[in-house]
Amino acid sequence: xxxxxxxxxxxxxxxxxxxxxxxxxxxxxxxxxxxxxxxxxxxxxxxxxxxxxxxxxxxxxxxxxxxxxxxxxxxxxxxxxxxxxxxxxxxxxxxxxxxxxxxxxxxxxxxxxxxxxxxxxxxxxxxxxxxxxxxxxxxxxxxxxxxxxxxxxxxxxxxxxxxxxxxxxxxxxxxxxxxxxxxxxxxxxxxxxxxxxxxxxxxxxxxxxxxxxxxxxxxxxxxxxxxxxxxxxxxxxxxxxxxxxxxxxxxxxxxxxxxxxxxxxxxxxxxxxxxxxxxxxxxxxxxxxxxxxxxxxxxxxxxxxxxxxxxxxxxxxxxx
Numbered sequence: 001x002x003x004x005x006x007x008x009x010x011x012x013x014x015x016x017x018x019x020x021x022x023x024x025x026x027x028x029x030x031x032x033x034x035x036x037x038x039x040x041x042x043x044x045x046x047x048x049x050x051x052x053x054x055x056x057x058x059x060x061x062x063x064x065x066x067x068x069x070x071x072x073x074x075x076x077x078x079x080x081x082x083x084x085x086x087x088x089x090x091x092x093x094x095x096x097x098x099x100x101x102x103x104x105x106x107x108x109x110x111x112x113x114x115x116x117x118x119x120x121x122x123x124x125x126x127x128x129x130x131x132x133x134x135x136x137x138x139x140x141x142x143x144x145x146x147x148x149x150x151x152x153x154x155x156x157x158x159x160x161x162x163x164x165x166x167x168x169x170x171x172x173x174x175x176x177x178x179x180x181x182x183x184x185x186x187x188x189x190x191x192x193x194x195x196x197x198x199x200x201x202x203x204x205x206x207x208x209x210x211x212x213x214x215x216x217x218x219x220x221x222x223x224x225x226x227x228x229x230x231x232x233x234x235x236x237x238x239x240x241x242x243x244x245x246x247x248x249x250x251x252x253x254x255x256x257x258x259x260x261x262x263x264x265x266x267x268x269x270x271x272x273x274x275x276x277x278x279x280x281x282x283x284x285x286x287x288x289x290x291x292x293x294x295x296x297x298x299x300x301x302x303x304x305x306x307x308x309x310x311x312x313x314x315x316x317x318x319x320x
Contacts, residue, residue: 023259023276030283038290048168052236054282055174056081056229056246058275061253061260062181063225065274066218068257069185070198071266072118072125074219077226077253079136080110081246084230086143089151089240096155103227110136111223115216133250140242148241151234160235170232177225182271191269194218198266252281255302258309 034041060077067074084103091099110132117128151157162169185191193214196204205211226246234240258264259280260273285298 023261023273023280026259027276027280027283030280030287034283034287038287050279050282050286051171052168053286054278055170055236056233057249057252057256057281058174058278059177059225059229059232060246060249061256061274061278062177062271063222064250064253065257065260065262065269065271066181066185066194067125067222068198068254068262068264069194069266069269070215070218071201071264072215072218073129073254073264074111074114074222074226075126075129075250076110076114076132076136077222077229078246078249079133079140080107080223080226081230081233081249082137082140082242083107083110083143084227085234085240085245086140086242088156088231088234089149090143092151092153092156096153096159099153099156100231103231104224107223107225107227107230108220109223110226111220112216114223115219118219119212119215137242144240144242146243148239148243151238151240156235157238160232160238170236173228173232177228178271178275185269185271190214190217195267195269198268200267251299251302252278255306256281259305261309264310 040046060081064074064077083106087103087106088099091102114125114129114132117123117131118125121128159169164172185194193204193209196207196209197211197214201211229249230245233245237245256277257274258277260275260277261270262268262274281302284301285295288295288298
C-alpha cells in the first residue's frame, strides 16, 4: 500500500516541480544553449541589450500579473502604451515630468474604464479590455495624427540611454517596479485581498472584503504600468510611434505571467516567476532572431508555452 502511494507521489512531485520551477529551469537551459551556439552571447553589450529590450514586456507583465491574480485579463495594455506614446511629445513643452504624469494619468483613466466595465457593469474582462484594445490604438493614432514623431527632449532621451553604475536606467526603473509589486502582493493588505478575490470572489464578498475596490484598483494599476512601459519604450527608441508601439505585447505579457506560475484562474501572483517568464520570452525571441528563424516561430512557441502552463495549472486545480 505504501509502495503504491510512493509510486503515485513521484509523478505528482515531478509535475509540481515543473509547474513551480519549470520557468527557471527553462531559462537556465536556454542560457546554456546560447552560451554554446550563439557567438558573443556573454558579452556585456549583448546582456545589456537583452535587459533593455525586455523592460517594456516586463513592466506590462507586472500589471498583467495583478489582473490575472483576480481571475481577470487585460488585453488593452498595448493600446494604452500607444496612447501614452502619442501623448508624450504633446506635453514635453511643459517639462518631461509633466509630460510623463499626463501619460500615467491617461493609463490610469484607461484602466479605470476597463475596471469599471468589469466591476460595475459585470462585463467579462476579456470583452471589456478587448474594446479598448481596438479603440485605444485608434485614439492614439488620432492624437498623433497618424504620424511618428521624433523626441528631442534631452531629459527624456537621458531616461532611455543613461546608465547608473553600468546598469541602464530603464532597467533600474523596471527593477524598482518589480520590488514595489512584490511588496504590494506579499506585504500589504491589498495584496492579500487581491489573492482572496481571485481565489474565490463569492467567499471574499461574504467575508466583507472590498471586492469592487480591489478589482478596480488592479485594472488602474495595469493601465499605469502599461503607460510607464510606453514612456520607457518611446524614450529608448527616441520616437513616438503609436501605430506599432506595444503591438501584440499583451500576448507576450500574458505568456510571461502564465509561464511564470500565476494561474489564469486567479488566487495567486508570482512576481519573480513573472520576471523569469519575461526574460525567457525575450531570450527565445532574441535567440531565434540571431539564428535567422522566422518571427512566426516565436509566436508558435508562445502559444505552446501557454498551453503547457495552463495544462499544468489545470492538473494542480483538479488535484491530479
